[in-house]
Amino acid sequence: xxxxxxxxxxxxxxxxxxxxxxxxxxxxxxxxxxxxxxxxxxxxxxxxxxxxxxxxxxxxxxxxxxxxxxxxxxxxxxxxxxxxxxxxxxxxxxxxxxxxxxxxxxxxxxxxxxxxxxxxxxxxxxxxxxxxxxxxxxxxxxxxxxxxxxxxxxxxxxxxxxxxxxxxxxxxxxxxxxxxxxxxxxxxxxxxxxxxxxxxxxxxxxxxxxxxxxxxxxxxxxxxxxxxxxxxxxxxxxxxxxxxxxxxxxxxxxxxxxxxxxxxxxxxxxxxxxxxxxxxxxxxxxxxxxxxxxxxxxxxxxxxxxxxxxxxxxxxxxxxxxxxxxxxxxxxxxxxxxxxxxxxxxxxxxxxxxxxxxxxxxxxxxxxxxxxxxxxxxxxxxxxxxxxxxxxxxxxxxxxxxxxxxxxxxxxxxxxxxxxxxxxxxxxxxxxxxxxxxxxxxxxxxxxxxxx
Amino acid sequence: xxxxxxxxxxxxxxxxxxxxxxxxxxxxxxxxxxxxxxxxxxxxxxxxxxxxxxxxxxxxxxxxxxxxxxxxxxxxxxxxxxxxxxxxxxxxxxxxxxxxxxxxxxxxxxxxxxxxxxxxxxxxxxxxxxxxxxxxxxxxxxxxxxxxxxxxxxxxxxxxxxxxxxxxxxxxxxxxxxxxxxxxxxxxxxxxxxxxxxxxxxxxxxxxxxxxxxxxxxxxxxxxxxxxxxxxxxxxxxxxxxxxxxxxxxxxxxxxxxxxxxxxxxxxxxxxxxxxxxxxxxxxxxxxxxxxxxxxxxxxxxxxxxxxxxxxxxxxxxxxxxxxxxxxxxxxxxxxxxxxxxxxxxxxxxxxxxxxxxxxxxxxxxxxxxxxxxxxxxxxxxxxxxxxxxxxxxxxxxxxx
Numbered sequence: 001x002x003x004x005x006x007x008x009x010x011x012x013x014x015x016x017x018x019x020x021x022x023x024x025x026x027x028x029x030x031x032x033x034x035x036x037x038x039x040x041x042x043x044x045x046x047x048x049x050x051x052x053x054x055x056x057x058x059x060x061x062x063x064x065x066x067x068x069x070x071x072x073x074x075x076x077x078x079x080x081x082x083x084x085x086x087x088x089x090x091x092x093x094x095x096x097x098x099x100x101x102x103x104x105x106x107x108x109x110x111x112x113x114x115x116x117x118x119x120x121x122x123x124x125x126x127x128x129x130x131x132x133x134x135x136x137x138x139x140x141x142x143x144x145x146x147x148x149x150x151x152x153x154x155x156x157x158x159x160x161x162x163x164x165x166x167x168x169x170x171x172x173x174x175x176x177x178x179x180x181x182x183x184x185x186x187x188x189x190x191x192x193x194x195x196x197x198x199x200x201x202x203x204x205x206x207x208x209x210x211x212x213x214x215x216x217x218x219x220x221x222x223x224x225x226x227x228x229x230x231x232x233x234x235x236x237x238x239x240x241x242x243x244x245x246x247x248x249x250x251x252x253x254x255x256x257x258x259x260x261x262x263x264x265x266x267x268x269x270x271x272x273x274x275x276x277x278x279x280x281x282x283x284x285x286x287x288x289x290x291x292x293x294x295x296x297x298x299x300x301x302x303x304x305x306x307x308x309x310x311x312x313x314x315x316x317x318x319x320x321x322x323x324x325x326x327x328x329x330x331x332x333x334x335x336x337x338x339x340x341x342x343x344x345x346x347x348x349x350x351x352x353x354x355x356x357x358x359x360x361x362x363x364x365x366x367x368x369x370x371x372x373x374x375x376x377x378x379x380x381x382x383x384x385x386x387x388x389x390x391x392x393x394x395x396x397x398x399x400x401x402x403x404x405x406x407x408x409x410x411x412x413x414x415x416x417x418x419x420x421x422x423x424x425x426x427x428x429x430x431x432x433x434x435x436x437x438x439x440x441x442x443x444x445x446x447x448x449x450x451x452x
Numbered sequence: 453x454x455x456x457x458x459x460x461x462x463x464x465x466x467x468x469x470x471x472x473x474x475x476x477x478x479x480x481x482x483x484x485x486x487x488x489x490x491x492x493x494x495x496x497x498x499x500x501x502x503x504x505x506x507x508x509x510x511x512x513x514x515x516x517x518x519x520x521x522x523x524x525x526x527x528x529x530x531x532x533x534x535x536x537x538x539x540x541x542x543x544x545x546x547x548x549x550x551x552x553x554x555x556x557x558x559x560x561x562x563x564x565x566x567x568x569x570x571x572x573x574x575x576x577x578x579x580x581x582x583x584x585x586x587x588x589x590x591x592x593x594x595x596x597x598x599x600x601x602x603x604x605x606x607x608x609x610x611x612x613x614x615x616x617x618x619x620x621x622x623x624x625x626x627x628x629x630x631x632x633x634x635x636x637x638x639x640x641x642x643x644x645x646x647x648x649x650x651x652x653x654x655x656x657x658x659x660x661x662x663x664x665x666x667x668x669x670x671x672x673x674x675x676x677x678x679x680x681x682x683x684x685x686x687x688x689x690x691x692x693x694x695x696x697x698x699x700x701x702x703x704x705x706x707x708x709x710x711x712x713x714x715x716x717x718x719x720x721x722x723x724x725x726x727x728x729x730x731x732x733x734x735x736x737x738x739x740x741x742x743x744x745x746x747x748x749x750x751x752x753x754x755x756x757x758x759x760x761x762x763x764x765x766x767x768x769x770x771x772x773x774x775x776x777x778x779x780x781x782x783x784x785x786x787x788x789x790x791x792x793x794x795x796x797x798x799x800x801x802x803x804x805x806x807x808x809x810x811x812x813x814x815x816x817x818x819x820x821x822x823x824x825x826x827x828x829x830x831x832x833x834x835x836x837x838x839x840x841x842x843x844x845x846x847x848x849x850x851x852x853x
Contacts (some may be wrong), residue, residue: 039641072555072556072557072558072559072581072703074555084709085839100512102511103511104802106508106510106511107510112505112506112510115505115718116502116506118503119502120498120499121502122492122493123688124493124498124685124686124687124688124689125488125489125490125685125686125687126486126488126491126687126688126690127688160792161544161548161712161716162711162712162713162714164710164711164712165544165711166541168710168711168712172580176713187769189710190710190711190713193710194710194711197555197707197710200652230601290596297678299511301511302510302511303509303511303512303714304510304512304513304714304716304717304718305510305712305716305717305718306544306690306712306714306715306716307818323580324572325576326551326573326576326577326580327547327711327712328544328545328547328548328551328690328712329545329547329573329688329712330545330687330688331690332546332688332689332716333688333689334501334688334718335716
């Protein structure tokens with residue numbers, strides 16, 4: 001039996017919710033600067049291309065004739081990301097970018113120097129596919145400190161090209177077409193895309209403001225013996241929510257009762273401000289059914305290095321490693337050596353990291369509140385979501401467009417993180433992984449120019 | 453819990469190449485199995501990477517300059533016009549570019565033609581995407597393409613042909629005639645071509661690498677995948693690319709962004725320096741590798757291997773076991789590791805039983821267990837050490853009599 005996309009009938013690609021995507025993507029079309037590398041008609045093109053092999057694409061500037069073959073049907077969810085689009089627009093308008101989640105300050109010197117040393121020492125060739133032994137060991141050691149769990153670095157740790165690839169490898173390695181997977185909306189956009197590529201049947205449970213608490217009754221009625229896996233992201237992007245012990249206990253007992261796997265994305269675990277971060281794998285009965293994913297990038301402000309990992313019991317690790325070996329085969333060697341160093345940083349590094357980010361959070365949150373947003377408490381990550389409706393724009397995309405062009409600040413419209421974009425149209429996400437000067441400048445611009 | 457594995461994952465197995473590498477490491481054997489150099493990467497490129505790290509090029513990025521340089525290089529070497537804004541996607545190595553190209557184009561049941569012997573990853577990738585790999589055998593001893601074998605393998609389900617040239621494991625560089633055959637087949641069948649051209653700058657004698665995309669009707673249906681790895685001896689940096697028509701590249705790029713988001717940032721910066729290397733760099737690359745090729749051909753022929761085909765490109769030599777050797781390739785390699793302290797790759801892993809041509813008897817397939825792949829991307833000292841160890845090994849080789 002082979003992996004394949006379940007939606008083979010063309011009409012199945014246009015259920016009512018998809019039409020919202022088409023309408024939604026027209027908003028993006030108006031946001032795209034003409035010079036951007038990845039132009040917007042891509043999304044409608046895939047719909048067309050997936051179902052009608054002989055139509056030409058609506059892009060007259062390319063002198064290509066009849067499309068020889070269509071792109072694969074699995075690509076419906078694969079459009080240019082909102083992050084790239086917003087960043088292009090930000091540059092065009094000279095806007096301060098509080099949209100894309102990477103720092104405008106750099107990583108610590110000791111980690112960079114370790115990478116440089118590795119390059120000079122000639123560590124530039126293929127590393128073992130699932131990670132250099134020293135890094136696997138460092139990851140296991142760090143995980144023990146954080147969660148109390150003892151894992152075998154050789155059998156239970158897989159290094160990947162960033163946490164994004166850990167997610168892709170986990171999903172492609174462990175999910176069959178037609179498998180039911182539960183996600184909590186809003187969710188990081190790669191989840192839906194990759195689940196789609198694996199042919200999963202996605203069930204979304206919406207987390208709602210102000211606390212974005214898990215709706216337990218809805219979860220109980222959604223999860224069943226047919227559920228293959230549930231995706232958890234804690235601390236949560238974009239809301240900053242942290243899953244509480246009560247919520248995780250409940251999820252755990254439902255997973256055990258229904259024999260469901262948990263895929264846990266914990267990249268922001270070191271940015272847990274208002275409560276202790278809890279790894280689902282550490283709950284009783286959970287390690288054997290959980291893949292715990294993390295990375296170097298967010299903790300060490302080196303998002304472009306692409307070193308991530310997945311920790312799971314051997315029978316699940318095997319699936320992750322198989323997929324990984326076809327997706328990227330190996331990870332950047334010098335960066336792995338440096339990551340091993342990074343993970344052995346003293347506790348003081350993490351204490352200072354948290355303190356720094358809490359100061360930044362304070363600047364941004366106070367600023368957003370004073371400007372007139374309804375701000376929802378962010379307990380972790382470097383994101384905060386706000387309700388923009390006091391400013392009278394039609395939806396989140398329109399608001400973000402207005403914010404860039406008229407105010408000179410970038411935020412991300414959150415509706416893209418829902419299966420049904422309507423659920424998120426009142427919310428936008430700001431990031432505070434920027435230096436204080438930038439945060440203050442952004443707040444100043446909003447105070448001066450943002451009018452209700 | 454094992455039941456939780458996806459069906460695709462259950463079918464796949466660990467890379468035999470990696471397993472042998474691990475055995476070799478535990479025996480301290482000289483590794484002529486995995487295709488990466490044991491000599492340092494070029495200093496100017498390493499310095500560029502170090503500079504990039506120091507200059508804070510450490511966050512997610514897409515370095516458009518890479519596309520600009522590649523566009524220029526492809527124009528100069530192949531004569532193709534590539535739009536750097538729309539026709540190139542930067543990926544985490546050629547591996548990811550290929551995986552993304554497959555995922556972008558292959559639906560369940562689509563057939564994908566692969567030329568046998570072939571690098572093990574292609575089949576696994578096609579299978580993972582739900583495609584059906586169809587193997588067209590190249591004919592020993594010179595690994596020539598018989599057009600009739602290709603033509604009988606085509607069907608209305610053929611979605612793509614995968615072409616790796618210069619070729620791993622044989623070192624073959626597909627000839628103009630063979631490329632024409634493949635191009636005509638693609639056009640008449642209206643299918644795609646996905647090429648792996650990682651050894652594009654490593655060709656020998658006067659052989660020139662010609663990209664399939666240069667043939668009539670091919671540019672609009674071909675995705676070229678390649679990388680820095682082999683050309684610049686940085687296999688561990690994971691910077692590669694896919695070049696092709698905008699609609700395909702855009703799909704590939706969108707997949708790449710969801711699978712890994714970005715290739716390592718400092719190495720993308722260093723790629724700019726690499727791709728700006730002067731013509732002398734590429735000439736030296738070729739001549740250095742050619743002398744290594746000549747050395748290893750002479751060495752292995754000297755100890756009794758049958759070398760009927762001398763590599764015209766890539767960093768591999770596909771040598772046939774001596775006539776009087778009764779061992780299979782796997783048995784021979786195990787002996788080689790344990791007794792000679794040299795490791796190579798048994799060729800059978802590159803051949804696939806599911807040969808699409810009819811009427812190939814088991815007897816005729818026996819050649820599939822007679823080949824060993826040696827990588828010669830090693831320093832002269834390493835090759836000299838191999839020479840000594842093999843000399844001793846073959847002198848005492850009773851299994852040959």
